[in-house]
Amino acid sequence: MADTSNIFATVLDRVHAALRALAASGTLPALDASRVVVEPPRDVTHGDMATNAAMVLTKEAGRKPRELAELIAEKLRADELIATVDVAGPGFINLTLKPNVWADALRTAITAGADYGRNTGKGEPVNVEYVSANPTGPMHVGHGRGAVFGDALANLLEYAGRNVTREYYINDAGAQVDVLARSAYLRYREALGETITIPEGFYPGDYLKPVGEALAAEHGAALNQMPEEKWLPIVRAKAIDMMMASIRGDLAVLNVKQEVFFSERSLTENGDQVRATIEWLRQQGHVYQGRLPPPKGAPIEDWEDREQTLFRATAFGDDVDRPLMKSDGSYTYFASDIAYHKSKFDRGFHAMIDVWGADHGGYIKRIQAAVKAVTGGRGELDVKIVQLVRLLRAGEPVKMSKRAGDFVTLREVVDEVGRDAVRFMMLYRKNDAVLDFDLAKVIEQSRENPVFYVQYGHARAYSIFRNARDVLPDLPEEAAARVAYLAKAPLEFLVDAAELALMKKIAAYPRLIEAAAAAHEPHRVAFYLYELASEFHAHWTRGGKESPHLRFIIQSDPRLTVARLALVQGVVTVLASGLNLLGVGAPEEMR
């Protein structure tokens, strides 16, 4: 279903129609137009849009590209949206649309408001799993990047019309949470007055002190009388609870929302789903008992050649088969993870996205292999890797905080620079690129700081509304009323090249949303917003000494002023929408 607010999609439909018409008249055979695209040309002098139809279809049509282009162009010339059609270069068809198309697009944007560019179609269910930090301590900055990325991606997919579920996988099983329990137990004894020393391999951070105190308050000395196998589950449950509460608090501070918190432990406790999954795979012939050759490079100290339970990952694109059981008879993390992804599929998610840290990159092939096996090829898993964050202050690496146990917590960073700065900067980079995060730069109020620059554009627009009341006393202050007022503006007054360019930029938003969602790349939204803000700022300054007649507010001409305010409203609409997708505030003034 085409999104009618996407002007590029609309024009693509017209190209398809032209091809169908040519087929119907027998001029051309019926062609597969799936590779045909309509996109903005790099060089604006080529027009508003270009299509590659002729070049892509040349072989199938049995015509030379330019000859084919002429046939299509002839049809498009009759279209009521299109002003001029040119065939250029190797066979591009360049289109210039009629000015009223852009005015209509602007009016659509203003009227749609917060829903501009949103696809309201019935969406495919998609599960986005992100953060999934081990509940063994507070979140650090790297977790924060995954959290912000996943959250923004989920927002974006939802806006693009997918039916999104946001999920957190709690790794509350396995050896690490047992170490957590033992570390918390030491803090418990400390709370009871004992002097403790924390051995190597335990979690040393101060953040476990409150856990120890809570256990002491709840159980008194009782746990001290028990053997480990008795107190460990109690302490572990308490520690996990408190760590998850802390993590949820960190997520709330970042405005990251998730609705499903899925416990790894639940996979084995509510009937053994891990065992069931492995048995099912075994019946399919994907599990066998066998030996693995030792890895080449890094020699493993205590390598022991033994037979083990293996998943035939190589049958699904992985490099080696992967173990499902540890030597002590318990499941590997991988085994649980297979059952977990099967659970997602069974819950109706054929489309899944996992957001992982860079250190898990080597794990992608095997989990994708497992998803193929366990869903019979019907499930699709995209794994997005978020790269490291390097914390800097004015170009210098930030020292680690001892108090937190050797890392800078996410909370510390958010407290220092604010949620908006953290979120925007973490999205202003492709997810798989290393991110330098400079605590000094992100609070700077200058063009060098994109967070500020975009928000400033939004605030500046509101400043215009405030000042415009001198010329338009009846301009409503309340947002919805103002929008209704401006939606009726005489947009034919917007004829300046820069005004037209801004309208086109606004009209490009729905297409941007769809492309960013399809590619699972929220950073594109951040870059687009920066570009839009930049064009807006530039146009603003042009209305200074240089060409006062281009100002938004023209004292002598209320009708022109209304038209220009409508353009400002279009900018406001898109900036607010985009910032909202990124989870960043859109302030009406900067203070």
Place this chain on the structure above:
RNA sequence: GCGCCCGUAGCUCAGCUGGAUAGAGCGCUGCCCUCCGAAGGCAGAGGUCAGGGGUUCGAAUCCCUUCGGGCGCGCCA
């Protein structure tokens, strides 16, 4: 040794899943405030898209290869 990611202007990075003459910010040079927010803007200089092959109408983008960085490599999660 193998796998994955990355290599684009002096620096930090985009480049819309293969499109036309590769872009932005910073830095550098020179400009613009009796003016709706100068917290801004304009102009200029700056490139062997790491190197080399290939695929095709067309490659920064896809394939092969070399070099250089990062991550990972039974029984951690």
